[in-house]
Amino acid sequence: MSKQRAPGKIGRNSKNSPIRMREIADRVGVTPMTVSRALRTPEKLSEATLHRIKKAIKELGFTPNYAAGSLSSKNSRMVVVSVPSLANSVFSDFIEELSASLNLHGYTTIVGSSNYDPAYEERLLAGFLGWRPSGFVLVGTSQTAKARRLCADAGVPIVETWCHTRKPLDLVVGFSNCDAIYEMTKSLLDWGYGSIGFGYVGDMKNDRTRERHRGWKRALAEAALAAPQTQTQGGSFSLGAGASILNGILERHPETDAIVFGSDTLALGALMECHRRGIRVPDDLAITGFGDIEMAREVVPALTTVNTLRRNLGKLCADVLAQRIGGKYTGPAMIDSGFQIIRRESA
Amino acid sequence: MSKQRAPGKIGRNSKNSPIRMREIADRVGVTPMTVSRALRTPEKLSEATLHRIKKAIKELGFTPNYAAGSLSSKNSRMVVVSVPSLANSVFSDFIEELSASLNLHGYTTIVGSSNYDPAYEERLLAGFLGWRPSGFVLVGTSQTAKARRLCADAGVPIVETWCHTRKPLDLVVGFSNCDAIYEMTKSLLDWGYGSIGFGYVGDMKNDRTRERHRGWKRALAEAALAAPQTQTQGGSFSLGAGASILNGILERHPETDAIVFGSDTLALGALMECHRRGIRVPDDLAITGFGDIEMAREVVPALTTVNTLRRNLGKLCADVLAQRIGGKYTGPAMIDSGFQIIRRESA
């Protein structure tokens, strides 16, 4: 099927007329400044002039050069978003909503996916700084110290999200990971489970992992239960990691009757492993996740999990950041976006 | 947990020293032009000067202003990528690899997710044009005619991917959707299935859907089999849609012994529905997907599917586009990235 035809010249179809405000202005008989006003502050123009300019813009197919605008106004209208991963739909849904909402406010979104690697995240953020972003959205607080300084020193609004924190760079819009897992673990205790493990990936340098772990431990401590069963796994948030964690916990603590996982992906991987091993869920073992991705609802048995309202959160972050950039934000420095425990069949 | 503390002033930590090439130049005792050369063409500088400039850049923490560079060089080093969705990991994996590779080549990636809505995609692309991108990566060929014209008229390299096409805008790097589903359907026939349905979402305006449908039909025609069982579903590529499609096909064609789905998500949704309805897979019904997402490998029974090597494809698109932008691409106008039929338990 591979055609060996060589590619053509670029720009054949191009009109090759670099349309600037100058061209619009000339056609209408005004100066470029008036064209600029038609785009930014149309209310300052006479209706007749505005109408003719708009017509010329449409006819000539003019799109203003953002780089020029960014340079002269010192306002890039660009927002940098740093997420740990794109592969997990909790983040891709969040970004889709965030990006669409920011677009409505007139901002372009640049997404950096660090793959849970703070060093790579730092390099990405350092590079994005060249665009002189108008604002940042950072998932979590576990960036390197240098990366956090770089963002803060940019002197523009920052929204930290997907977490709570006592030392925000600027604004925080998110949920309490600790409270969410605390509630989930307490619910399991209420439902009669007594030997509850915790499964996660990576290490406690990650703020969300650390907080979720803390919530689990706190709930067990309050119930005067020991909290021995915890299991981690190097590598990434994969289904396979969930299976490994399950096996690790059951090997060392066969009495375990429930496992709280730090993500839906891990929980689903464990659930699949239960199918393979013939472990009945929830009769032999209860499993809970975190995120409420679509598969959580559709898998058999359906997964009990935490929903963190990620689409709402994306819109909220966008709206708050846009207001803050515009100097119109008057709300608190920290907004709790909440969460919901969703009980299904797996626990 | 929500603190009612008001947010602080922005830029408190900011050094408030707008570091430009001017500042670096002054400190070293050269002109900004020499600093510019240190970044773009270091081989043209004396080693001593280069060393001192690099030192000053590091000490002052200088990042060049990309907007200024973009404006003066008419080279934004920005690549626009348009995908139908971020939620499906086939695309998020592709983008992660594409974006990381483009970053290595010195390009910033702007991602637009259209949610399978060509009208929205057109608006997104039109907006991105303001950044004067250096290149485009477009998934599929089903953009609106106007959107395709906008990209072509930008006069920069374009890579169309995730497909083959006879009328490329510029370059094509992708796989044949028709061949892939043809091979899958033929395999099912080889494995003894005789009444094979096809499940998809949306309509035949989408080039990938159309091609996959064609592949299925062709395989059945070659085997002198009728191809009655096809079922679509409005809405999006969700697990729920997969379940609906399954039910629709089985209701109208109870003799169906295999269903080829146009995506893993649909296939997995159908598989879950089989669990709920007590339909044994593959004994009562075989199911195949498209994409080979992680869950395909881990689900029970594991899913037979098509792997389209999306990470390789992302890197390939990035490398080809970067070469083409640099005027160094000498390969064919169309590169076949291939696919693999992955047989697992579900068929």
Place this chain on the structure above:
DNA sequence: CTGAAAGCGCTTACAG
């Protein structure tokens, strides 16, 4: 190997 001049396409800050 390095520099002085001009300009990229906008917006700011005055003026009228």
Place this chain on the structure above:
DNA sequence: CTGAAAGCGCTTACAG
């Protein structure tokens, strides 16, 4: 309501 001048921070295209 509209315009003329200056400048944002780089790079191009000469010069030497």
